[in-house]
Amino acid sequence: MKIDFDINKNSHIPIFFQIQKTIREKIQDNELKPGTQLPTERELCKQLNISRVTIRKAIRGLIAEGYCTNENGKGTFVSKKKLKTNIFDLEGTSDFLTKRGLSFETKVIKDDIILPNDELKDKLGVLDNDKVLYIKRLRIIEKEPMMLEKAYLPLKKYPKLKNKKFNNSLYDILKETYNLYPDHAEGIFEILLAGEDESRLLNIKLNSLLLVKKGLVYTKENKILEYNKTYFRADKFKFVY
Amino acid sequence: MKIDFDINKNSHIPIFFQIQKTIREKIQDNELKPGTQLPTERELCKQLNISRVTIRKAIRGLIAEGYCTNENGKGTFVSKKKLKTNIFDLEGTSDFLTKRGLSFETKVIKDDIILPNDELKDKLGVLDNDKVLYIKRLRIIEKEPMMLEKAYLPLKKYPKLKNKKFNNSLYDILKETYNLYPDHAEGIFEILLAGEDESRLLNIKLNSLLLVKKGLVYTKENKILEYNKTYFRADKFKFVY
DNA sequence: AAGTGGTCTAGACCACTGT
DNA sequence: CAGTGGTCTAGACCACTTT
Numbered sequence: 001m002k003i004d005f006d007i008n009k010n011s012h013i014p015i016f017f018q019i020q021k022t023i024r025e026k027i028q029d030n031e032l033k034p035g036t037q038l039p040t041e042r043e044l045c046k047q048l049n050i051s052r053v054t055i056r057k058a059i060r061g062l063i064a065e066g067y068c069t070n071e072n073g074k075g076t077f078v079s080k081k082k083l084k085t086n087i088f089d090l091e092g093t094s095d096f097l098t099k100r101g102l103s104f105e106t107k108v109i110k111d112d113i114i115l116p117n118d119e120l121k122d123k124l125g126v127l128d129n130d131k132v133l134y135i136k137r138l139r140i141i142e143k144e145p146m147m148l149e150k151a152y153l154p155l156k157k158y159p160k161l162k163n164k165k166f167n168n169s170l171y172d173i174l175k176e177t178y179n180l181y182p183d184h185a186e187g188i189f190e191i192l193l194a195g196e197d198e199s200r201l202l203n204i205k206l207n208s209l210l211l212v213k214k215g216l217v218y219t220k221e222n223k224i225l226e227y228n229k230t231y232f233r234a235d236k237f238k239f240v241y
Numbered sequence: 242m243k244i245d246f247d248i249n250k251n252s253h254i255p256i257f258f259q260i261q262k263t264i265r266e267k268i269q270d271n272e273l274k275p276g277t278q279l280p281t282e283r284e285l286c287k288q289l290n291i292s293r294v295t296i297r298k299a300i301r302g303l304i305a306e307g308y309c310t311n312e313n314g315k316g317t318f319v320s321k322k323k324l325k326t327n328i329f330d331l332e333g334t335s336d337f338l339t340k341r342g343l344s345f346e347t348k349v350i351k352d353d354i355i356l357p358n359d360e361l362k363d364k365l366g367v368l369d370n371d372k373v374l375y376i377k378r379l380r381i382i383e384k385e386p387m388m389l390e391k392a393y394l395p396l397k398k399y400p401k402l403k404n405k406k407f408n409n410s411l412y413d414i415l416k417e418t419y420n421l422y423p424d425h426a427e428g429i430f431e432i433l434l435a436g437e438d439e440s441r442l443l444n445i446k447l448n449s450l451l452l453v454k455k456g457l458v459y460t461k462e463n464k465i466l467e468y469n470k471t472y473f474r475a476d477k478f479k480f481v482y
Numbered sequence: 483a484a485g486t487g488g489t490c491t492a493g494a495c496c497a498c499t500g501t
Numbered sequence: 502c503a504g505t506g507g508t509c510t511a512g513a514c515c516a517c518t519t520t
Contacts, residue, residue: 293492
């Protein structure tokens, strides 16, 4: 795969950005199709007579934009299109994925009973000794880890949840056990970078972009169902509203 | 301003990330307060005996996370806290800012009549020859450019908008002129990186993080008011829902 | 063993800011 | 002018994957 470049080394626009722009436009124009391997960093160095640090800066930009991915020992590839998801949809992730014919799997990373820290006391309105059920789950879509979900539930209100299995929908369990349905939610979302834990679990690099949603889910009667934190890989998702 | 570090050069955790983490935690713990100048890159090189490229990688991470900002010729500084905004609030940005006692200014960058491209024909449901009013405005909050808004309105429906001034609320003008109110909206949002245009106008660097919202705003009667694209500086905003 | 990306070094020159 | 961050170079070693 050879790419034509038209780089002006004396432009006020940085070289790394010219390279990034050239490749980005070829991907947008579908000249470079999803799955295609880009030339290796060292090939680009030789072809353009530009140092590897600069080439890497361009590629890092393309990765942050979601246009490329790379893997150690393999190479750099054009990404698939981003998945569209409704971040505020309370119907559950499972339905959403099934509708689109995507295979997925939910892996329970943690299923613990913990004591609340200040954040949880504030959000869930529980006291120092009120135990909290903490469920940390990884959503794997088409064999790729895509979302990390942390759910915190006041065990005092939902004691029957102890010893349940959380491989499937948490909301289904709440329906069956307590006849409670999610109705509305409130919270915040922002862009964060992957730390050690998130990068290991989501199989992405340190400082990869994440969109993180944190908030409370309520029933129709304004009863708190859970406090939830969800980490979406920003390179893989667009969000509809 | 001297910072204590405990860097392990033989750890499997990259050096740049250890530095980034150390500084991040000191900012989170309020040991380093907003506005404080960090040691210069070259000072950190000397203190830690680490090359400048590595130091810069750590600082770039802190900037992407929104913890720091830097200015050419000046130095690197601890950022203020992110502003919370309701991205879906249709009451208008002005009210939101006034309530919080923040000074702001709206600068009209462009106010043109254009012919629709494919995207606009699709979104606005107009034909090749139906002219579109294109308003590009910069929102400057507390003297700092923070948001870039592009509004596209079908001129056929709203011919009286020609030659209006758009320094203030677009929705106010629609109220006065056509007695139309924004009621609901739909669209997508995602994370993008600043290109040449956005970085120049928002006074940020190339590849700075942006949260971009694109969508249609409707009246109660499902009449299209505008197609809107808003670029938020991701380092400056959190979003409530 | 050869090739890939990931990290890091020690330097250089530039544009911009302040004095 | 000296000091700052922004970009770039030409190399090095590492961990990983493929052959």
